[in-house]
Amino acid sequence: MSTxxxxxxxxxxxxxxxxxxxxxxxxxxxxxxWYNLVLTLISGWILYVIVRGTxxxxxxxxxxxxxxNLRILMVGSYPxxxxxxxxxxxxxxxWTVGFSWGVWVRQRExxxxxxxxxxxxxALVTAGPVRWMWAGTLALALAGWAVSRRLPERMxxxxxxxxxxxxxxxxxxxxxxxxxxxxxxxxxxxAWQVTVVTFSFVVGVWWSRVPWVAAVHAGMLVASFLAPPxxxxxxxxxxxxxxxxxxxxxxxxxxxxIKRFSLQVGMAYIPLLVFIFFAYEPLxxxxxxxxESAHWGGMLLNLLITVFGxxxxxxxxxxxxxxxxxxxxxxRLFSILYIEFIRGVPFVTxxxxxxxxxxxLLPPEMSVDRVxxxxxxxxxxxxxxxxxxxxxxxxxxPKGQYEAAYALGLTTSQTLLLIxxxxxxxNVIPVLVGQFIGLLKDTTLVTIVGLLDxxxxxxxxxxxxxxxxxxxxxYLFVALLFxxxxxxxxxxxxxxxxxxxxGETR
Amino acid sequence: MTESVGTALNKQYQPTTTRQSHARxxxxxxxxxxxxxxxxxxFHALRGISxxxxxxxxxxxxxxxxxxxxxxxxxxxxxxxxxxxxxIVDGVELTHNLKNIEQVRRKVGMVFQQFNLFPHLTVLENxxxxxxxxxxxxxxxxxxxxxxxxxRMGIPDQAHKYPGQLSGGQQQRVAIARALAMQPxxxxxxxxxxxxxxEMIKEVLDVMVELARxxxxxxxxxxxxxxxxxxxxxxxxxxxxxxxESGTPEEIFTxxxxxxxxxxxxxxxx
Ligand SMILES: Nc1ncnc2c1ncn2[C@@H]1O[C@H](COP(=O)(O)OP(=O)(O)OP(=O)(O)O)[C@@H](O)[C@H]1O
Ligand SMILES: [Mg+2]
Numbered sequence: 001m002s003t004x005x006x007x008x009x010x011x012x013x014x015x016x017x018x019x020x021x022x023x024x025x026x027x028x029x030x031x032x033x034w035y036n037l038v039l040t041l042i043s044g045w046i047l048y049v050i051v052r053g054t055x056x057x058x059x060x061x062x063x064x065x066x067x068x069n070l071r072i073l074m075v076g077s078y079p080x081x082x083x084x085x086x087x088x089x090x091x092x093x094x095w096t097v098g099f100s101w102g103v104w105v106r107q108r109e110x111x112x113x114x115x116x117x118x119x120x121x122x123a124l125v126t127a128g129p130v131r132w133m134w135a136g137t138l139a140l141a142l143a144g145w146a147v148s149r150r151l152p153e154r155m156x157x158x159x160x161x162x163x164x165x166x167x168x169x170x171x172x173x174x175x176x177x178x179x180x181x182x183x184x185x186x187x188x189x190x191a192w193q194v195t196v197v198t199f200s201f202v203v204g205v206w207w208s209r210v211p212w213v214a215a216v217h218a219g220m221l222v223a224s225f226l227a228p229p230x231x232x233x234x235x236x237x238x239x240x241x242x243x244x245x246x247x248x249x250x251x252x253x254x255x256x257x258i259k260r261f262s263l264q265v266g267m268a269y270i271p272l273l274v275f276i277f278f279a280y281e282p283l284x285x286x287x288x289x290x291x292e293s294a295h296w297g298g299m300l301l302n303l304l305i306t307v308f309g310x311x312x313x314x315x316x317x318x319x320x321x322x323x324x325x326x327x328x329x330x331x332r333l334f335s336i337l338y339i340e341f342i343r344g345v346p347f348v349t350x351x352x353x354x355x356x357x358x359x360x361l362l363p364p365e366m367s368v369d370r371v372x373x374x375x376x377x378x379x380x381x382x383x384x385x386x387x388x389x390x391x392x393x394x395x396x397x398p399k400g401q402y403e404a405a406y407a408l409g410l411t412t413s414q415t416l417l418l419i420x421x422x423x424x425x426x427n428v429i430p431v432l433v434g435q436f437i438g439l440l441k442d443t444t445l446v447t448i449v450g451l452l453d454x455x456x457x458x459x460x461x462x463x464x465x466x467x468x469x470x471x472x473x474x475y476l477f478v479a480l481l482f483x484x485x486x487x488x489x490x491x492x493x494x495x496x497x498x499x500x501x502x503g504e505t506r
Numbered sequence: 507m508t509e510s511v512g513t514a515l516n517k518q519y520q521p522t523t524t525r526q527s528h529a530r531x532x533x534x535x536x537x538x539x540x541x542x543x544x545x546x547x548x549f550h551a552l553r554g555i556s557x558x559x560x561x562x563x564x565x566x567x568x569x570x571x572x573x574x575x576x577x578x579x580x581x582x583x584x585x586x587x588x589x590x591x592x593x594i595v596d597g598v599e600l601t602h603n604l605k606n607i608e609q610v611r612r613k614v615g616m617v618f619q620q621f622n623l624f625p626h627l628t629v630l631e632n633x634x635x636x637x638x639x640x641x642x643x644x645x646x647x648x649x650x651x652x653x654x655x656x657x658r659m660g661i662p663d664q665a666h667k668y669p670g671q672l673s674g675g676q677q678q679r680v681a682i683a684r685a686l687a688m689q690p691x692x693x694x695x696x697x698x699x700x701x702x703x704x705e706m707i708k709e710v711l712d713v714m715v716e717l718a719r720x721x722x723x724x725x726x727x728x729x730x731x732x733x734x735x736x737x738x739x740x741x742x743x744x745x746x747x748x749x750x751e752s753g754t755p756e757e758i759f760t761x762x763x764x765x766x767x768x769x770x771x772x773x774x775x776x
Contacts, residue, residue, distance in 0.1 A: 410640060
């Protein structure tokens with residue numbers, strides 16, 4: 001800066017303003033003095049060569065390899081007739097993300113565009129039903145966002161957490177399928193009635209002034225005439241019961257404590273639902289038929305392993321980090337041995353071990369799915385590194401925080417959960433997200449143990465005589481895909497840090 | 507010597523209210539420490555401390571750095587474990603029994619030199635945390651009591667800020683409110699004002715005086731002799747892990763028996 005700000009006792013001058021001019025900037029930074037001019041010319045030439053080369057190649061490249069193989073790159077050999085289930089999972093994700101956005105990212109400024117841009121972009125580059133799916137995802141995301149923004153904060157938080165807790169089982173059930181009996185047995189019918197009644201009751205209590213919920217019941221009434229004979233009576237009954245539950249709920253919605261009660265009912269219902277889905281495995285070959293994990297492939301497999309890897313390795317890592325600082329020698333020793341053993345072994349070795357060891361360790365009649373074995377390997381591996389990162393966060397917490405908590409009468413576990421971990425984890429968010437991104441990229445190594453993830457699919461595409469010589473196109477596409485997802489994760493982490501950083505000034 | 511101590515004392519902190527004691531010496535003591543020893547490795551930090559504190563009494567502990575003052579009051583709520591002797595708090599003996607420790611900690615509040623507020627929680631959340639999770643109070647009740655306490659501390663308008671946004675004096679008053687929220691019978695203070703700038707010391711001492719006047723049993727480690735003269739019922743002089751001398755502020759300030767006490771007082775009062 002060439003100007004110095006002067007202040008007199010009577011008045012304060014405004015800071016100097018300098019008009020920005022493009023030509024001025026170019027002249028000042030690129031053309032003078034002479035060595036800047038030389039640098040500009042050299043780098044300009046290098047840039048020209050690179051851009052020309054890239055453009056020449058990009059314009060002549062056989063990009064048709066991507067659309068022609070897009071499906072197997074994305075989902076492997078997942079059967080086409082069930083692809084809609086993955087679409088449904090994405091739609092659900094749109095709703096869940098949109099809802100969470102409204103709950104946790106409350107600032108208005110230029111935030112929604114991320115929510116909008118991604119599905120719009122994807123809708124533009126895709127076609128047919130997939131385009132409709134992205135459009136629907138966008139619509140659901142915006143709807144979720146609009147709904148959750150209007151909810152009271154606490155309720156939004158509870159529902160948001162609940163949505164995520166339900167999303168993952170729902171995702172697995174959709175991808176894997178479970179089968180629905182052609183002739184319904186009484187347990188399914190009972191479950192269906194309970195579902196409708198619970199849903200109607202909760203909705204009636206919370207949104208007692210919204211009449212269109214009746215449309216759902218009307219819909220079921222209509223469906224009961226169209227459904228296969230075995231389901232008709234059940235649908236008819238549920239339409240009636242649901243309508244009644246809804247009316248009762250609306251009538252008593254003003255009672256004190258009824259909202260809390262309705263949430264408890266809703267919570268109690270979840271285990272029931274899970275039980276039914278798991279207890280009644282593949283019973284038919286209709287729309288929820290099971291898709292064996294051998295057919296899960298492509299990017300779907302990478303994401304699946306990443307998500308479940310993160311979900312399980314994170315709590316495990318926290319436990320090992322705490323274990324390593326435990327005052328009980330046995331736990332401490334075990335944690336140290338585990339962490340140091342895993343950290344001393346290459347990831348690929350662990351993947352192989354997970355594939356071959358589990359069948360040896362478990363009794364022969366219990367077989368663990370190949371994909372599950374891969375996930376286990378990832379979890380065991382990531383947990384050790386996670387533990388070290390979390391330990392770093394734990395070490396930064398002053399002793400006074402423990403003492404203050406103990407002096408207040410909090411137990412050890414309360415102290416950890418309420419005081420120590422929230423601070424320690426917040427401090428290591430950037431490191432953890434870095435590790436999550438690394439985990440995503442490492443999932444491509446499952447190719448080595450014979451799973452057809454996106455890289456495995458890419459290799460098989462490239463060995464197809466029709467597509468020989470398209471390595472650049474295919475790998476560039478894969479790289480771009482990974483970059484977009486990684487960047488999304490790191491963007492989300494920065495927002496999260498900002499949202500949590502409020503109390504940081506110390 | 508005594509003359510100079512008196513004039514020096516007048517330059518110290520002066521509370522606005524007059525002196526009154528709430529100590530109930532006719533009741534059994536609420537804290538009984540008998541021949542308490544504590545070692546850190548080979549270092550003998552407490553060498554046989556015996557002390558009885560009566561309900562409603564305000565006790566001030568002072569002495570040179572490293573004399574074991576902190577160690578002793580931290581033994582009272584088991585932040586440190588003593589290795590010999592007995593400590594009984596309100597009829598509960600401190601042993602390895604976790605139930606006893608839990609009981610004692612509910613009855614005893616503590617305020618630290620470094621405040622130790624929870625930086626990730628708002629002031630209100632800091633104060634309501636323990637009542638909600640330890641006493642299992644409903645949130646509304648905890649918040650109501652917390653707001654009354656913040657009112658009493660003179661900082662109700664800071665309730666929704668984070669500790670990092672407050673001055674040192676305000677933080678320490680939040681810490682006092684946080685301890686009081688558990689409705690303790692006894693309050694321990696470990697040099698509550700020595701991390702504060704001079705202009706903030708008074709605001710913290712004022713609320714402590716008010717607390718003493720309300721009849722709270724208090725054990726205070728401090729070198730604020732003005733505060734001690736104003737509210738202490740008895741004072742204990744620690745040196746090298748032992749109680750060298752004890753007595754009323756009157757006795758300690760005007761007629762200390764031990765040479766070591768005289769020296770120390772002259773030192774801290776200039
Ligand atoms: N955790 C510990 N490990 C080893 N030594 C300790 C520990 N805590 C305290 N000590 C030692 O015990 C002695 C008494 O410490 P304490 O903190 O009780 O002194 P204090 O009277 O509170 O002093 P100050 O006025 O400096 O706070 C000191 O010599 C100190 O070095
Ligand atoms: Mg000390």
